[in-house]
Amino acid sequence: MPATKKPTRRAASNVFTAEEKAAMKELIKERKASGNKAEAEADCLAKIAEMPPSDRTIAQRLHKLIASNAPQLAPKTWYGMPAYARDGNVVCFFQSAAKFKARYATLGFTDKANIDDGEMWPTYYGIKTLTAAHEAKIAKLVMKAVS
Secondary structure (H helix, E strand, C coil), X not given: CCCCCCCCCCCHHHHCCHHHHHHHHXXXXXXXXXXXXXXXXXXXXXXXXXXXXXXXXXXXXXXHHHHHHCCCCEEEEECCEEEEEECXXXXXXXXXXXXXXXXXXXEEECCCCCCCCCCCCCCEEEECCCXXXXXXXXXXXXXXXXX
């Protein structure tokens, strides 16, 4: 009878990147501090302020855009990123390009966002720069997300 191999376990250090590990640590801190809306918004704005200039500019404009078009969404952080939640559930979030060394920033929508469009639709949008046309499109998406 052939000997059976024992399954080998991969070390956790080989599974996640340093950036992913940092994001998970941020989530743990966020969960411990959840509940205070003013503190959550201050944390969100602090994360935006820490970003490199190009990401910070986009994040600040998105923050204002989301606040004015979906005031029912509460700013907070989610995995160390700016996010906007309704009833504690994240609806949309911003991921800076620098966070995961990507070539573009991302505006993402979770399954709590009402952005369905038929049988298939995008949930993440890559952003290199924001124009007035982009802002108009995002405003419509955000309003649809909370409809």
